[in-house]
Structures are given as structure tokens and as C-alpha cells.
Amino acid sequence: MNILAELRSRFRKALTTLDPSAAEFAEMVLPSQDAKFGDYQANCAMPLGKRLGNPPREIAKRLVELLNLGDLCDPPEIAGPGFINLRLNNDFLVSQLQAMVANDSLGVAPVSEPKTIVLDYSAPNVAKPMHVGHIRSTVIGAALYRVLTALGHRVISDNHIGDWGTQFGMIIYGYKHLVDEPAFAKEPVAELSRLYRMVNQLVEYHDIKENKLPAVEKRIIDAAHQVEHLHDATELEDPKARKAHNRQLQQAENQLAQTREMLDDLRRKLAAVDDDAHLSALAAEHVDIGTAVLAETAALHAGDAENRSLWEQFLPACLASMDAIYQRLNVTFDNTLGESFYHDRLAGVVDDLDQRGLATDSEGARCVFIEGIDAPFIVQKQDGAFLYATTDLATIQYRVNEWTPDAIVYVVDHRQSLHFEQLFATARLWGYDQIGLEHVSFGTVLGEDGKPYKTRSGTAVGLEGLLDEAIERALAIVSANDDARDEPLLSSEERKQVGERVGIGAIKYADLAHNRTSDYVFSYDKMLAMQGNTAAYMQYSYARVRSIFAKGNVDLDQLRQHASQLQINEPAERALGLALLQLSEALERVAGDYRPNHLTAYLFDVASKYSAFFENCPVLKAENDNLRTSRLLLCDLTARTIAYGLELLGIQVVERM
RNA sequence: GCACCCGUAGCUCAAUUGGAUAGAGCAUCGGACUACGAAUCCGAAGGUUAGAGGUUCGACUCCUCUCGGGUGUACCA
Missing domain, CATH: 3.30.1360.70 (Arginyl tRNA synthetase N-terminal domain)
Structure with a gap:
């Protein structure tokens, strides 16, 4: 209840x-x-x-x-x-807890009006290695999927992967000109990902050299002039005008500093190529790589036989390597319908928008203008190509026709808010005004310096390496701790499993425990800490409860037959019991605004209440058998609640650690 | 320029959407293992919720302005 x-x-x-x-x-x-x-x-x-x-x-x-x-x-x-x-009142609490003992879903009541919800999360680009930026969408989305399902909703997850974009133009170009055949034969995905990175770097190199660098240099000159001009301005008598002037000066100086940073960044990227004999030779050789890549992409879209066959050859390997990561993360999808799935529907979308008078011509592009928003929602480029706006509209159309959902929920970072605002407004004008369209946005993962989490060379941190490091650190902590015991508890296989569960759990929990709308600082030390609201602490709490059953040789099936003996006397028992009965409330709070941190907060609360109970109420050494049974039942409910809650978050427990 | 988001204890974060005395963890200080796991637990200290007005029984939350930071902004996704 x-x-x-x-x-x-x-x-x-x-x-x-x-x-x-x-x-x-x-x-x-x-x-x-x-x-x-x-x-x-x-x-x-x-x-x-x-x-x-x-x-x-x-x-x-x-x-x-x-x-x-x-x-x-x-x-x-x-x-x-x-x-x-x-x-x-006490009788009510006791009867509810007794009922919970025999209830597989721990008293979580299904919602009275189940909804059909399409949940769109993760959505990486295939052929690009997954990186730290994909964690939040994937982990939050998967947790929401489980929570909404547990509440009785019909949830359909759909991984809208990028499998049709410019990155394929890049690897096709790379494959045609730069492939290392033996490496490709041996590990195709690794080679494709190398090609992607290299081509991307070369494209960027030329773009910086020809376009960005001159533009930024010009901006610096302008900004410097502006600052100089403001400095030279005569002293103003009027305090108000002087204040405004000082503010302008301050802003201009900030802008100049920012632009200089950008310039340094661009120069570093150029230097990375120039200082590498091999790369600089390639850059000289492939001067038109930017347009060539676009041409390869366009050829793929136009049905070019060779590019199409390369795409078909590359895709399965890319998907398989993506699945390997999902397996490590224990994340699944009901559907994986990427951009390529929609490509032959895009022209129809634009036609339909035209016919309804929603799309207009502007500077040669087909656009939908939304009242109150200056920027157009471009659905077809000057050159006739379609964009992700078009794909997203086609996707809404498909999902509505296929699943008739009450809501479509997008778990995507906050930088795309404007895009979704435009997308939703356009969809409503297009006739999809009866379904809920929601952008569940989230903040950026920051490094300990407070800036977006990047490697020293400025690229995004790879997801695979991130998981490896968390597991490695977890294993070291687990082993060190176990070694410090008089008699170590764990075999090396157990340690390995615990390390994996604690390591992966730490990354997921840290992400889920933060309010999704704010940025958060990624810190291995904090997420693996045993104190505070972390996965490791929750897993420890679980193991600690379970150890009581081992120590007392408790047969859980038999214990659960004696639910009627559960009683509440001490304040600590009452507080724990009440917390245990509030799981459904926590889940509804999560579902209410798509915030998994309500569930982590709830679990931490249960663990804290359990600690107080554990300090104040002897279990195995209770005064009499009835009380012992009653308290064991509370322990069992606590363990089940923690394990279930963590499971909904996609985190596994361990029996000992 | 315009739009959106953010600013809470020294640090990292909460605050059930307008409820009573703003809560955790780290760090600091002080306690608790011959009673079930001390990787733990208990306690103390730490706040003008960036600032100023306003709305009302009641504001971290809503409105206005100011300061500071982030993001986005015409053919990438």
C-alpha cells in the first residue's frame, strides 16, 4: 500500500x-x-x-x-x-509490515492509471567510441525504465542511435584512403575507431587553419580595440554612467580573455598535427578532406552502392562493440531504431509540413518558425539534405503510430533544450498535441577542476577506461580491506566480482544520486567512499544485514513463515519500520519528475534508520525468541528493500565485501 | 544582442515543487569495538540560501532588479 x-x-x-x-x-x-x-x-x-x-x-x-x-x-x-x-498507529504499522513480508514487490502498489511511455535514452553515435558524456543519459534512462515499470506503467525503451551521420562519412573516407588492413582484419572496431579519430582530427585541422583561426584572430583584434577604446574614454562625472562604463570595460576584458583561451586551444590542436611527422604529412596530402567526407556521407545517403555496402559491413561490428559496453553496464533496450531507420521517411515529413503550411522558405532552407523563438527550426538544408530535426519529427510520427504512447520522454543533456523546445512545438502544430513530450535534461559531468571532464589532451574521457579504472580502484580497496582482517573473508574470485559490482555501482550511483539538472563533479574517491550516500556504503549496509543471517544460521524461508511475530516496540524499530513502508512513495516521487535521486535519498535514509536500529536493538541476542524473530524479520525487509531499490537503479549487491 | 539554466556550511551535494528550527557526506573537534561486520556508529561546531526589493499566514522555492557563472543561438547531432 x-x-x-x-x-x-x-x-x-x-x-x-x-x-x-x-x-x-x-x-x-x-x-x-x-x-x-x-x-x-x-x-x-x-x-x-x-x-x-x-x-x-x-x-x-x-x-x-x-x-x-x-x-x-x-x-x-x-x-x-x-x-x-x-x-x-502501531497496529497499522505492524500489520502493513507483516503483509510486506509475504509480498514479492515489497508493498509497491501499481499506479491506478498505467500509462504507455516511450523512453528515449543513451543514443550514442556508433563508430565513435562511447565517452563520459554518455553515462548520464544511459544510466538515468535505464533507472527510470525500471522504476516506471515497477510502478506498473508500460514502458518502451528505444535507443535512437546515430548510425547515419557524418561520422560514417569519416570512417568510409578513412577506410578508402588510410586503412591498416591487417589491423582491420584483426580488430575491425578498433581500427574503425582509429580511422574515425584520425579523419576527424584532420578535418578539424583544416577547418581551424582555414576558417576558425582567422575568425578568432579577427575577434581578438576587435575585442582588443574595444578594450583600448573603453580605456581611453574620458573620466565620466555621472556616477551612473561611470558604473555602466566600467561594466562594459569589464565585459570586454572578459571577452578578450575568453577569446584568447579559444585561440590557444585552436593552436594546441594545430600543433598536435604539426608536431607529428606522420599526421602533418597526411594533413598535407588530404587538403580537401572536409568536403570529401561530406561527399562520402552524401553518397551514402543517395544510395551509392559502394558506400552502402561499406556501411552494411561496418555497422554490425560497431553495434556489437556498443552492446559489449551495455552488457557491462547491465543496460538493455526494447528497441534500437537509429537514424538510418528513418531516412526514407524524411522527405515525406517535409512534404507534409509544407502541405499544412507549417514550413516556410528562408534563405533557401525549409524552416518552421515558432512564435517567441528567433532561431528557425530547419527541417531541410539549402542543398536538400535533411537534419536531425527532420529525423526527430519522423521518429515522433513513427512512435505514435506504432505504440500510441501517452508520453515520449527524452533523456538528453540540457544543451539541447532549445532543440527540444522547437521540436515539441513543431510536433504539436503538426497534430501531435495529445501526447506528453518531455525533455528530461541533465547537467554536465565535470572534472575535479570544475570544468567538463576531459583528458589532458582535451578529448572526452572514454567510457570503457572509466569503467576499468573504477573497477580497478574498487578491487584495490576491497582487497586492502579484506587483507587487513584477521582472517580474510573473500576468495580472489569473490574479490573480483565484488570489485566489479562496487566499481560499476559507484559510477552509476554517483550519477543517480545527484539532482540530474545540476552539473556534478566526477570523483573516484568520493564515489567509492564508504561513508555517505554512495553505492559502496549501500552495498556494505546490505552485506552487513545479510551477515546476521549467516551468523545466526537463519533459514529465511522459514523466518518468513513467522511474519505474524513481527512487532514494533522501540523507537528505532518504529522509525525503521515506517521507512520500509515508504518505498512506493519514493518510487512515485522518482516517477513524478523523473528524478532517480529521490530513490537514492530514500535508500540512504533506510540504511541510516537501520544503523540506529542495529546499534540500539540486539537481534540475535534479543531477550526472547519472539523478539529475535521479529527483529530478524525487520532485518530481512531491510535487506530486501535495499537490494530491490539498488536493482531498480541498475546496481547489484554482494553478500560479503 | 537574445533565450534558457545555475548561485545553499570551508569542499561535494540535498531539500518530497510554497510549509514549521534549510539537511547529509567530506574536512575539523570530541566520544564508542571481550553484544550481531569499526569499510561502521554517536555527538559538537559550521548558514543573512549571491545581493536588494516585492507577493502572503508562511519563500531556498514565485515575481522584479543588480552582481557572478554556465549553456544555447541558420543549415553538425
């Missing part, structure tokens, strides 16, 4: 009796932040009092009279301006 939902439903009845239009105020029943205000509190009397023109305390009093809560709560108390404080 979802206790909060039940309380709200009781309040809704009382509220509508009081005033037919007051049902909405039932949402103002919330868990209390402070235990001294009870377990739950209703804050509806204040706004309702205002609406009805009565003193809030009086409203609260009448509500309490109308409420029928005797089976759940002690008599409610009215406090302060009109808060109604609720405390669950």
Missing part, C-alpha cells in the same frame, strides 16, 4: 464534504520533515481557510471531525496556524 496515497484519498473525501471544490487540497498531505510533527502532515487548512473565509484552525478542526482515519492513525493534532499532524 502507498500510505501517502491512502491518506490523501481519505482527505479528499473529507475535503469534498467540507467544500465540493476542495479536492485538490488533498495533495497538500505530505510526509513530515520533522518527526516531532508526526509521520505525515496536512497543510491544506491555511489556503482553504483563505478561500472559504474562515480561520484556518477552525477549518482544520472541522476537517479532523470529518476525517475517517481511525484504522490508520492516532487522533490527529492541530498545530501552529492550522497544520494537521498525523501519527500512524
Whole structure:
């Protein structure tokens, strides 16, 4: 049972009796932040009092009279301006916990109105190695998939991979001109990824040399002039004008500094090629590589037989290597329909937009203009090529036709907000105005210097290496700790498994525990710490609970037959029991705004409550057998809740560590 | 220029979407292993929620302005 939902439903009845239009105020029943205000509190009397023109305390009093809560709560108390404080009664807590023992889903109630939700997450470009930037979408998306499913929704995951874009032009060009045949025969994906990186670097090299560098140099000259000009300006008498002037100067100086940094960055990239004899020779040889790559891409799209066959040859290997990472991350998808799947529908999309008068010609491109947004939503380029905007529209059309979802949810980083704003607005104009379109955005992963997490050479940190390092560090910690014991617990195989679960878990949990909208700082030391809200701590908590059963030779199946012996006496038992009963509430909070950090916070709370219980209430050495059984049942529920919660987050537990 | 996001304890982050005295972990200081896992636990200290106004019973949360930071912004995805 979802206790909060039940309380709200009781309040809704009382509220509508009081005033037919007051049902909405039932949402103002919330868990209390402070235990001294009870377990739950209703804050509806204040706004309702205002609406009805009565003193809030009086409203609260009448509500309490109308409420029928005797089976759940002690008599409610009215406090302060009109808060109604609720405390669950002991019998109710005990009966709910007893029911939970026999319930496989730990009392998580399915939502009353299940929805069909398409969940779009991960979406890497194939043929480019996955990097740190793919973690959040993948991990958050997979966790949301599990939580929404656990709540009874029909969830369809779809990995919208980039398998049709310029990067294929790059590897096709690379394969035709620069391939290392033996290396390709031996490890095709590694060779393709080398080719991708090299071609990309050469394209960028020429682009910087011919376009970017001159442009940035010009900007620096302009900015320097601007600064000089502002410096020379005569002293202003008027304080207001002087302040404005100083601000302008400050801004101009900042801009100059920023532009200089950009220049340095570009020069470093040029130097990386110039200083390498092999690369600089290639750069000289492939002067037109930029346009050549675009031509290869265009040829692929136009159905060129050779490029098409290369694409078909490359793709399976790329997908297989991508799947290998997903396997390590324990992430799956119901569908993997990439850009290539939609390519023959794109012309139809633009035609349809034309016919409905939504697309207009602007500077030779077909665009949809959205009211309030300056930038156009370009669906077809001057040269006739389509863009990701077009693909995304075709994708919406396909998903709606195929699955008739209530909502399509995109787990994509915040830099694409404008794109999604335009996409959703266009889709609504196009007729898809009955489904929820949501951009679940998230912040950037930063290095410990507070800047986007990059390698020293400035490239994104590879995902594979990231996982390897986390596992390696976890294994070292696990081993060091086990070695420090009088008698080590773990075999080397166990250590290896624990290292993997703790390492991968650490990366996922760190990501999920942060509010997704903010950037977060990636730190191995913090995510692998045993104190605080980390996967390692949660896994340790689980192992610690489980060790009690081993120590006491407890048969869990038999224990669960004795659910009726579960009792609540000590405050620590009560606090733990109440927390255990709030799992469904935590999951609904996650689903409510697609924030997995509510679940990590909940699990950490359960673990903390368990610690207090563990300190204050002897289990195996309880005063009598009944109490021992009762407390073992609480331990079992705690272990199951932690394991289930972590499982929903995609994290595995270990029995010993 | 315009648009969006952010600013919370020394550091890294929360705050159930407008609720009561803003919470955790690290770091600092002080306690607890011959009772179940001390990789742990308990306690102390640490805050004008960037600043100024406003809205109201009540504001970290909503509105306005200022300061500081980030991101995006016409044919890449």
C-alpha cells in the first residue's frame, strides 16, 4: 500500500464534504520533515481557510471531525496556524509490515492509471567510441525504465542511435584512403575507431587553419580595440554612467580573455598535427578532406552502392562493440531504431509540413518558425539534405503510430533544450498535441577542476577506461580491506566480482544520486567512499544485514513463515519500520519528475534508520525468541528493500565485501 | 544582442515543487569495538540560501532588479 496515497484519498473525501471544490487540497498531505510533527502532515487548512473565509484552525478542526482515519492513525493534532499532524498507529504499522513480508514487490502498489511511455535514452553515435558524456543519459534512462515499470506503467525503451551521420562519412573516407588492413582484419572496431579519430582530427585541422583561426584572430583584434577604446574614454562625472562604463570595460576584458583561451586551444590542436611527422604529412596530402567526407556521407545517403555496402559491413561490428559496453553496464533496450531507420521517411515529413503550411522558405532552407523563438527550426538544408530535426519529427510520427504512447520522454543533456523546445512545438502544430513530450535534461559531468571532464589532451574521457579504472580502484580497496582482517573473508574470485559490482555501482550511483539538472563533479574517491550516500556504503549496509543471517544460521524461508511475530516496540524499530513502508512513495516521487535521486535519498535514509536500529536493538541476542524473530524479520525487509531499490537503479549487491 | 539554466556550511551535494528550527557526506573537534561486520556508529561546531526589493499566514522555492557563472543561438547531432 502507498500510505501517502491512502491518506490523501481519505482527505479528499473529507475535503469534498467540507467544500465540493476542495479536492485538490488533498495533495497538500505530505510526509513530515520533522518527526516531532508526526509521520505525515496536512497543510491544506491555511489556503482553504483563505478561500472559504474562515480561520484556518477552525477549518482544520472541522476537517479532523470529518476525517475517517481511525484504522490508520492516532487522533490527529492541530498545530501552529492550522497544520494537521498525523501519527500512524502501531497496529497499522505492524500489520502493513507483516503483509510486506509475504509480498514479492515489497508493498509497491501499481499506479491506478498505467500509462504507455516511450523512453528515449543513451543514443550514442556508433563508430565513435562511447565517452563520459554518455553515462548520464544511459544510466538515468535505464533507472527510470525500471522504476516506471515497477510502478506498473508500460514502458518502451528505444535507443535512437546515430548510425547515419557524418561520422560514417569519416570512417568510409578513412577506410578508402588510410586503412591498416591487417589491423582491420584483426580488430575491425578498433581500427574503425582509429580511422574515425584520425579523419576527424584532420578535418578539424583544416577547418581551424582555414576558417576558425582567422575568425578568432579577427575577434581578438576587435575585442582588443574595444578594450583600448573603453580605456581611453574620458573620466565620466555621472556616477551612473561611470558604473555602466566600467561594466562594459569589464565585459570586454572578459571577452578578450575568453577569446584568447579559444585561440590557444585552436593552436594546441594545430600543433598536435604539426608536431607529428606522420599526421602533418597526411594533413598535407588530404587538403580537401572536409568536403570529401561530406561527399562520402552524401553518397551514402543517395544510395551509392559502394558506400552502402561499406556501411552494411561496418555497422554490425560497431553495434556489437556498443552492446559489449551495455552488457557491462547491465543496460538493455526494447528497441534500437537509429537514424538510418528513418531516412526514407524524411522527405515525406517535409512534404507534409509544407502541405499544412507549417514550413516556410528562408534563405533557401525549409524552416518552421515558432512564435517567441528567433532561431528557425530547419527541417531541410539549402542543398536538400535533411537534419536531425527532420529525423526527430519522423521518429515522433513513427512512435505514435506504432505504440500510441501517452508520453515520449527524452533523456538528453540540457544543451539541447532549445532543440527540444522547437521540436515539441513543431510536433504539436503538426497534430501531435495529445501526447506528453518531455525533455528530461541533465547537467554536465565535470572534472575535479570544475570544468567538463576531459583528458589532458582535451578529448572526452572514454567510457570503457572509466569503467576499468573504477573497477580497478574498487578491487584495490576491497582487497586492502579484506587483507587487513584477521582472517580474510573473500576468495580472489569473490574479490573480483565484488570489485566489479562496487566499481560499476559507484559510477552509476554517483550519477543517480545527484539532482540530474545540476552539473556534478566526477570523483573516484568520493564515489567509492564508504561513508555517505554512495553505492559502496549501500552495498556494505546490505552485506552487513545479510551477515546476521549467516551468523545466526537463519533459514529465511522459514523466518518468513513467522511474519505474524513481527512487532514494533522501540523507537528505532518504529522509525525503521515506517521507512520500509515508504518505498512506493519514493518510487512515485522518482516517477513524478523523473528524478532517480529521490530513490537514492530514500535508500540512504533506510540504511541510516537501520544503523540506529542495529546499534540500539540486539537481534540475535534479543531477550526472547519472539523478539529475535521479529527483529530478524525487520532485518530481512531491510535487506530486501535495499537490494530491490539498488536493482531498480541498475546496481547489484554482494553478500560479503 | 537574445533565450534558457545555475548561485545553499570551508569542499561535494540535498531539500518530497510554497510549509514549521534549510539537511547529509567530506574536512575539523570530541566520544564508542571481550553484544550481531569499526569499510561502521554517536555527538559538537559550521548558514543573512549571491545581493536588494516585492507577493502572503508562511519563500531556498514565485515575481522584479543588480552582481557572478554556465549553456544555447541558420543549415553538425
